[in-house]
Amino acid sequence: MPQPAHPAAVNGLTLAQAETIADAALAKGRELGLLPLCVVVLDAGGHVKVTKREDGASLLRPEIATGKAYGALAMGFGTRELARRAQSMPGFTNALSDLTGGKAVPAQGGVLVRDAAHNLLGAVGISGDVSAKDEEACIAGIEAAGLAPDTGDPA
Amino acid sequence: MPQPAHPAAVNGLTLAQAETIADAALAKGRELGLLPLCVVVLDAGGHVKVTKREDGASLLRPEIATGKAYGALAMGFGTRELARRAQSMPGFTNALSDLTGGKAVPAQGGVLVRDAAHNLLGAVGISGDVSAKDEEACIAGIEAAGLAPDTGDPA
Amino acid sequence: MPQPAHPAAVNGLTLAQAETIADAALAKGRELGLLPLCVVVLDAGGHVKVTKREDGASLLRPEIATGKAYGALAMGFGTRELARRAQSMPGFTNALSDLTGGKAVPAQGGVLVRDAAHNLLGAVGISGDVSAKDEEACIAGIEAAGLAPDTGDPA
């Protein structure tokens, strides 16, 4: 597809990168026989580049997947860590949820996307199966684009 | 009643099916001597087909019943499971409540409606008595329409 | 159907009356060949007794019909008058909409329900066809229950 003539203000991930991530994440879900998934890819400003919801994924999956990716960007670490804080500091994660109007979901499956120089390019969120499987599909998508996943654990 | 001449885009349950479910659910409530109930039937997209609130049911019962049915559709399983997650994963169910503006209620008594081929047609929510009794009336309504209830437990 | 043993706190319309109104309103819509309708009947406190959405009615029709009935109860006159005020006093109806979080819809088709002694029992809202036709179906429903419609015009 020819590119727009207008100079593109790209804030992190391009649409082409986001498509690669989303398609590879869903392919991993099918390979693993996961429940139907929804994958959302946000740019570095927290705005949607790509959403894809598989047939059979329940109706709130786009919002949950978006909330995982947004939660990761909001705090600057993957939601594996945010889910831990929801256990150890529920008052804080409840406040975070209220502060964002419910847009930050503290469940595993929201993964930051970085380049080789550790620059932040965006985040991926997946919802549909159990949280650990959702995260596994995120990681597969990010790696398929030649980028580095940041789940919230120390590297 | 004659049907509209306009081609009807039915998104899961028909109005006739939803009426059958609601009436049979309320009849079960009377048979069991339950407190006054409100029953809500949603289509597969989460939009109301039928609401009926019995005389004496308190004023928020329609919203609670709707929230149970919507919670089931939002997540893709009956609220018996969502109620369990509210116990084991309170951070997530709090976030879910915030994310939906309070529209997903994690209490037993929200039951998915499926056909013989396991296709999702909608959901039923009931509020008025204790949650287990509310669910019992949901199930009776769904079965009266020749459809299959999905409470959130493994089949 | 046997009635609940509990003393019923009925605030205006009973469920039986609301069912009669809703069914007769939809029958009028079919008789006139109207587009698929949604009918909502609220009690005197503004809380739902009955909602029925015909097959093919678009997805926001329950909220619009509820908003017409609620707008009538909120102001104490039928929405024929509220629609006139939306033309003559848009600042006020916009403020009313904001004040109610969007729950008061200033369009014809929200009709108060009164008894022979002019007591207020509730309101009916219909959405689906043009507003004047929606109102016509409301009136037919209310009259079928032996009650008096109040559209917002002087009697």
Added chain:
Amino acid sequence: MPQPAHPAAVNGLTLAQAETIADAALAKGRELGLLPLCVVVLDAGGHVKVTKREDGASLLRPEIATGKAYGALAMGFGTRELARRAQSMPGFTNALSDLTGGKAVPAQGGVLVRDAAHNLLGAVGISGDVSAKDEEACIAGIEAAGLAPDTGDPA
């Protein structure tokens, strides 16, 4: 990509159809030299199947495109008609905006998707260029999937 083993409750458009629509709509935008676009495809229940935001499209384009598609589904006609009503009945469209929490956007470029039998399958919304151009890209996408666009004008 292999399909999930789980029975898929598809509520109108499949993911494959939604991808075809979105890709063809963006290709039309490039062919016409339009400004960077965001395209959103919703299923019949108003829930996202696909979102794609081109590089350079500004940050609220996903919400605007979603609001056009949702507005069309909410009312049951394309937003070409809803935009006309925003001119002739501003009180009603303001109320509709409030009622939906801002989720129904009355601007051209929200187009219903129907099959050959006129069944409603979902809606497409595009934002990025002027509204008439946005709509042109919607139509191209829908036709590329072998489906029928409904812009809100009489057929």
